Amino acid sequence: MPVMTTDIxxxxxxxxKSFGNLSVLKGVNLTVEKSEVxxxxxxxxxxxxxxxxxINHLEKIDSGSIAIxxxxxxxxxxxxxxxxxxxxxxxxxxxxMGMVFQHFNLFPxxxxxxxxxxxxxxxxxxxREEILPLARELLxxxxxxxxxxxxxxxxxxxxxxxVAIARALAMxxxxxxxxxxxxxLDPELTGEVLKTMQNLAEDKITMVVVTHEMGFARAxxxxxxxxxxxxxxxxxxxxxxxxxxxxxxxxxxxxxxxx
Amino acid sequence: xxxxxxFIEQFWITLKVSTFYCIDISPxxxxxxxxxxxxxxxxLLLSIPCGLILALLRLSRLKFIxxxxxxxxxxxxGTPLMLQIFFIYFALPMLGIRFQSFSTAVIAFTLNYAAYxxxxxxxxxxxxxxxxxxxxxxxxxxxGQTMWRIVLPQMxxxxxxPLCNETITLIKDTSLVYVLALQDLMRIAYQLVKRDFDLxxxxxxxxxxxxxxxxxTMLYQRLEKYYARYDD
Numbered sequence: 001m002p003v004m005t006t007d008i009x010x011x012x013x014x015x016x017k018s019f020g021n022l023s024v025l026k027g028v029n030l031t032v033e034k035s036e037v038x039x040x041x042x043x044x045x046x047x048x049x050x051x052x053x054x055i056n057h058l059e060k061i062d063s064g065s066i067a068i069x070x071x072x073x074x075x076x077x078x079x080x081x082x083x084x085x086x087x088x089x090x091x092x093x094x095x096x097m098g099m100v101f102q103h104f105n106l107f108p109x110x111x112x113x114x115x116x117x118x119x120x121x122x123x124x125x126x127x128r129e130e131i132l133p134l135a136r137e138l139l140x141x142x143x144x145x146x147x148x149x150x151x152x153x154x155x156x157x158x159x160x161x162x163v164a165i166a167r168a169l170a171m172x173x174x175x176x177x178x179x180x181x182x183x184x185l186d187p188e189l190t191g192e193v194l195k196t197m198q199n200l201a202e203d204k205i206t207m208v209v210v211t212h213e214m215g216f217a218r219a220x221x222x223x224x225x226x227x228x229x230x231x232x233x234x235x236x237x238x239x240x241x242x243x244x245x246x247x248x249x250x251x252x253x254x255x256x257x258x259x
Numbered sequence: 260x261x262x263x264x265x266f267i268e269q270f271w272i273t274l275k276v277s278t279f280y281c282i283d284i285s286p287x288x289x290x291x292x293x294x295x296x297x298x299x300x301x302x303l304l305l306s307i308p309c310g311l312i313l314a315l316l317r318l319s320r321l322k323f324i325x326x327x328x329x330x331x332x333x334x335x336x337g338t339p340l341m342l343q344i345f346f347i348y349f350a351l352p353m354l355g356i357r358f359q360s361f362s363t364a365v366i367a368f369t370l371n372y373a374a375y376x377x378x379x380x381x382x383x384x385x386x387x388x389x390x391x392x393x394x395x396x397x398x399x400x401x402x403g404q405t406m407w408r409i410v411l412p413q414m415x416x417x418x419x420x421p422l423c424n425e426t427i428t429l430i431k432d433t434s435l436v437y438v439l440a441l442q443d444l445m446r447i448a449y450q451l452v453k454r455d456f457d458l459x460x461x462x463x464x465x466x467x468x469x470x471x472x473x474x475x476t477m478l479y480q481r482l483e484k485y486y487a488r489y490d491d
Contacts (some may be wrong), residue, residue, distance in 0.1 A: 058393055095399045105394035108491045109412050118400035122408055155491035164394075171398055 007034045009175050009206045011255045013062035017054055024050045026230040039217040042227035045246045048210045052179050057094050061134040068093050098168030102180040104160040106152040111147040111161050116170045137164040142196050158189030162196050178209040218242055265374035281459055283368040284451055291447035292467050302368040310376025310480045317381050330487045335374035341435055360439040379421045416486040430471050
């Protein structure tokens with residue numbers, strides 16, 4: 001095998017997933033290399049969010065295999081049914097990934113700072129003093145140093161999402177997953193979140209971003225994946241997929257974004 | 260004129276006598292209040308954790324456990340508390356299980372109120388956004404950590420009004436223990452009324468109950484104020 005397997009962060013092969021009778025993913029393959037920024041685009045219902053949630057074990061797949069940093073989380077048995085690793089093992093593997101949600105999902109009863117230090121303290125059993133420097137550094141990174149004692153309800157949507165990013169980063173993941181991070185924001189607030197994400201990309205963090213922000217995809221992505229109807233239609237460099245799409249469905253999708 | 264003076268004099272004497280009477284019987288009523296309060300506090304301390312456990316079991320993914328808890332809640336809410344007290348006091352001894360009056364009261368009230376609290380807690384837990392569980396999961400938190408640190412603290416804010424209602428009901432429900440011949444506030448007031456042919460013990464008892472309820476209400480208001488520091 002000529003591929004340098006050590007650099008593959010996410011390797012999802014032949015993912016099938018259905019909710020009841022509705023099959024959402026129909027044999028999706030996705031590989032993400034170290035420090036790569038992969039942007040997944042596609043219309044609503046194309047399965048892109050579900051794919052992200054399957055990678056992070058928020059949903060269980062029906063068939064296929066997922067490996068994170070070459071550690072197998074789930075693979076098929078002879079009958080092509082997905083067999084998961086034991087719960088503890090999955091938890092350890094998933095701890096390498098952080099996730100940012102469309103609706104932020106900040107803990108409303110905690111201040112910004114408490115939101116960030118909660119998981120390191122309860123999960124990693126770190127002392128408050130141990131995690132505070134990193135927490136403050138992250139707040140500075142997302143430009144919210146002056147908000148550490150605010151409650152989420154006192155913040156704007158863009159600020160909430162930046163706190164959510166800092167909270168995920170506080171667990172020091174190798175991979176960051178973004179599930180439509182700007183879709184719930186007013187247009188004038190998306191910029192600050194995208195800028196924060198762009199800074200992360202410059203820090204060489206591996207990122208998988210599900211988004212409708214084509215400008216971001218073009219500027220930041222190393223690879224763009226276009227999904228439609230539960231399959232990957234086309235993938236490649238942004239200039240290939242976004243500027244010179246080969247597939248008619250990609251063209252049709254992108255034509256809606258041309259101003 | 261004489262009539263008016265006479266009336267005022269009579270009224271003054273009556274007021275003095277009844278004031279002395281009220282002061283005279285207050286220590287006895289206070290003794291009853293202590294028992295009422297004791298039963299109230301012990302019941303609350305036991306039934307809230309029990310209710311919480313029941314609520315979590317009710318939400319269990321294991322259908323059988325959820326069904327059992329449901330049946331229990333149906334049983335406890337579907338029969339009069341008085342009947343439950345009688346059952347523990349009179350029926351269980353036939354099986355060789357015997358409790359003192361106060362223990363009987365505590366057991367009956369705890370079993371009954373745990374069922375009501377369970378439903379309040381369940382509603383509160385279900386009112387917490389599903390995204391909170393997902394966020395906690397992606398941060399690596401276990402079920403216990405998620406419940407203890409994320410879900411239950413948010414539940415408390417949501418359930419304060421119904422919880423306040425239920426605790427106030429409990430304070431007054433304690434008067435049911437008269438059937439166990441326990442000397443609670445209500446029973447002592449009733450005995451004094453019968454003994455002295457005077458209704459004032461009832462009024463003093465009412466004042467005592469109102470005072471307890473007022474303190475409770477104020478405590479809950481403070482709690483609500485504390486939880487108002489954040490919005491969902």
